Amino acid sequence: MKKIIVAGAGASGMTAAIAASSEGAEVLLLEHKDRIGKKILSTGNGRCNFTNTSQEPVCYHSDNPGFPWKIVEKFNARDVISFFLQLGVYSKNRNGYLYPNSDQASAVLDALRMELERLKVEIRTETHCREIRPGKKGFTVLTDQGNFRADKVILAAGSKAAPSTGSDGSGYDLAKMLGHRIVPVLPALVQLRCRGDFFKSLAGVRADGSVSVWSEDVCIARDRGEIQLTNYGISGIPVFQVSRYASRLIYEKKEAYAVLDFMPDFTYEQMNAFLRARAQSRPEKTAGQFLIGLFHRKLSDFWIKAAGISGEKKAGTFTDADFAALCAWIKNMKVYITGTNSFEQAQVCRGGVDTREVDPDTLESLYVPGLYFAGEILDVDGMCGGYNLTFAWASGYTAGKSAARGISKSEEKRAYAQD
Ligand SMILES: Cc1cc2nc3c(=O)[nH]c(=O)nc-3n(C[C@H](O)[C@H](O)[C@H](O)COP(=O)(O)OP(=O)(O)OC[C@H]3O[C@@H](n4cnc5c(N)ncnc54)[C@H](O)[C@@H]3O)c2cc1C
Numbered sequence: 001m002k003k004i005i006v007a008g009a010g011a012s013g014m015t016a017a018i019a020a021s022s023e024g025a026e027v028l029l030l031e032h033k034d035r036i037g038k039k040i041l042s043t044g045n046g047r048c049n050f051t052n053t054s055q056e057p058v059c060y061h062s063d064n065p066g067f068p069w070k071i072v073e074k075f076n077a078r079d080v081i082s083f084f085l086q087l088g089v090y091s092k093n094r095n096g097y098l099y100p101n102s103d104q105a106s107a108v109l110d111a112l113r114m115e116l117e118r119l120k121v122e123i124r125t126e127t128h129c130r131e132i133r134p135g136k137k138g139f140t141v142l143t144d145q146g147n148f149r150a151d152k153v154i155l156a157a158g159s160k161a162a163p164s165t166g167s168d169g170s171g172y173d174l175a176k177m178l179g180h181r182i183v184p185v186l187p188a189l190v191q192l193r194c195r196g197d198f199f200k201s202l203a204g205v206r207a208d209g210s211v212s213v214w215s216e217d218v219c220i221a222r223d224r225g226e227i228q229l230t231n232y233g234i235s236g237i238p239v240f241q242v243s244r245y246a247s248r249l250i251y252e253k254k255e256a257y258a259v260l261d262f263m264p265d266f267t268y269e270q271m272n273a274f275l276r277a278r279a280q281s282r283p284e285k286t287a288g289q290f291l292i293g294l295f296h297r298k299l300s301d302f303w304i305k306a307a308g309i310s311g312e313k314k315a316g317t318f319t320d321a322d323f324a325a326l327c328a329w330i331k332n333m334k335v336y337i338t339g340t341n342s343f344e345q346a347q348v349c350r351g352g353v354d355t356r357e358v359d360p361d362t363l364e365s366l367y368v369p370g371l372y373f374a375g376e377i378l379d380v381d382g383m384c385g386g387y388n389l390t391f392a393w394a395s396g397y398t399a400g401k402s403a404a405r406g407i408s409k410s411e412e413k414r415a416y417a418q419d
Helices: 011-021 038-046 067-072 077-086 105-118 170-177 237-251 268-281 297-306 320-331 387-404 409-418
Strands: 003-007 026-030 091-094 097-100 122-124 129-134 139-143 146-150 152-155 182-188 192-194 206-215 218-229 233-235 257-261 333-340 348-353 371-373
Touching: 003 011, 003 139, 003 146, 003 387, 011 026, 011 105, 011 152, 011 387, 026 146, 038 105, 067 387, 077 091, 077 097, 077 387, 097 105, 129 170, 139 152, 152 170, 152 387, 170 182, 170 348, 182 237, 192 237, 206 237, 218 237, 233 237, 233 333, 237 257, 237 333, 237 348, 268 320, 297 320, 320 333, 371 387
Parallel strands: 003 026, 003 152, 026 122, 152 371
Antiparallel strands: 091 097, 129 139, 139 146, 182 348, 192 233, 192 333, 206 218, 206 257, 218 233, 257 333
């Protein structure tokens, strides 16, 4: 019976263990925290958005762009849904975003745990993997609880995001020791810190709009949804979606700024005409009253002041320059990005094990036969909306099946070479 060690018991490691074990392998799952699957409990605000019915290659990112989709197309949302259904998790669909029907992330973790138990996967918690040593036959995994031998190893130790859940980045060191290159690991799906004292007065505002990330007059990414203003900068789903690009610009020490548009359905000209008509219809309103009913009061007050309009000025006396300045703030609020929040606050990381060194069909290392990767340790990050867990399940499943099944491609190549 093939012996497989899975290093890291998160979403991808547990799936890999289940997939390998259901192929008949003897599986040992090693986890350095006191419990398995901690991160799953914090996903989707405790409800676990475990996949999304809308799947396209653009939902996944990597420096090796075609790689993630090769994995996800073989184990897509439908496979994820039926995998969990077999485990007893009935799903709830919210506009394509899938959650367990109980709305409890713990249900997903419990289902995985019960399946691991049913398959008799051995689990060792509080066991930190320090080194994976390939030998002539198989591997020795060195841990702080002793050494373990296996025919194959699946490295599923996660990234650096939310390290309190166990993903402390030590997986990257294990991969590096085995000769793998690590694409710079940076926070993603994270809040952006911005320059400007005015943010303190805007904290707490939530407003629909679009956010785009720019550098040197080039728009790099754009998204739309509810923008949240905080005392240090910007947050909310659309900000998370573009944050990976800002993170990279900051890392490369390039200029990075965001442009917020709080009326994205209007062109600049339409906005200008709209404000003029509004002023004409109630010319007696003061500037302080003019935007009430249109935007959050904190934003309106800030824009009026920033546009250089006195709060007492009557709307009927606004000049062309007043309208132009207001439009610019509403549709083109430019804020300089000084950084991202830390790994502690990031939902995922961009970067990781260079996927050019991994076989996309099996997830086996191209350098170390018998070593496989799964999950966020790889240089793959998905959009917010169930895509990162989808990649974790899909890559875990592929790595687990491949490791458990027959001779690996690279072993095959070596065998031919020896003939
Ligand atoms: C707050 C939050 C909310 C999120 N919400 C969602 C969501 O709703 N939908 C979605 O798709 N994605 C979400 N994500 C992202 C998603 O949770 C991750 O992408 C996914 O869990 C990654 O799975 P993984 O198995 O690769 O890594 P992890 O889940 O991080 O698992 C890695 C495991 O390896 C263990 N480990 C690490 N190093 C070692 C070592 N040296 N020895 C032994 N064990 C080790 C860790 O303790 C950990 O248990 C969220 C993330 C966060 C932080």
